[in-house]
């Protein structure tokens with residue numbers, strides 16, 4: 001049976017980066033013309049992309065052009081449902097957010113554009129590499145530099161492990177422990193629509209990651225470590241993530257945010 005994923009490079013200039021990543025995670029690595037896996041993390045001269053070779057589609061992250069830049073320029077600012085859900089308020093410093101399910105970093109970037117310091121946690125090293133590459137490519141942009149100054153960094157780790165360590169350090173009275181104000185969750189759920197109508201991004205993510213099975217555990221630890229609230233993004237009409245009832249809901253056309261207030 002062929003492996004699901006490999007890494008590849010399109011030139012001698014990108015070979016080293018592809019090889020280093022492949023060695024770290026024990027993936028096959030070859031020139032892009034010789035790939036025979038369903039998916040490959042492809043290091044091109046412009047960006048790192050994730051290719052689905054069965055469907056001949058590819059995704060990469062771009063903070064400076066396309067949908068993300070458009071959303072940042074015209075996206076509705078503080079009036080957006082996501083801003084209400086995280087509790088952004090006029091005259092109050094934007095909350096420090098841990099996005100515990102970073103994915104393709106779209107929501108994290110919207111939160112960063114709203115002025116929030118954001119730590120992105122992503123357990124798939126492949127997806128974390130796409131984010132890291134997008135951050136590196138955006139580093140020279142003036143607007144993005146402000147975002148980096150406020151705080152926008154990715155950690156390739158399970159958020160359950162990260163938040164558990166944070167909690168243990170707080171219990172040990174470590175002086176440097178800072179709990180996030182808000183923990184944001186948008187886990188992968190089994191797709192209800194037929195795959196042809198599912199967006200390209202989601203098709204590739206689903207093939208690489210399937211769906212997240214440990215969201216109950218993640219919500220539990222998030223509720224213990226968020227200083228102010230936990231926000232769970234759900235498709236409108238979907239069931240709650242667990243049987244713990246949210247404090248209230250913020251709804252938009254297609255999306256529902258379940259808000260769990262944790263501050264006493």
Ligand SMILES: C[S@@+](CC[C@H](N)C(=O)[O-])C[C@H]1O[C@@H](n2cnc3c(N)ncnc32)[C@H](O)[C@@H]1O
Pocket residue numbers: 100101102103104105106107108121122123124127157158159160186187188189209212218
């Ligand atoms: C639906 S995607 C998130 C999409 C994201 N909100 C965006 O705007 O692009 C869910 C992501 O969360 C990640 N994830 C799920 N559970 C996680 C966990 N416990 N720790 C870290 N990452 C997790 C998955 O690997 C996947 O990439």
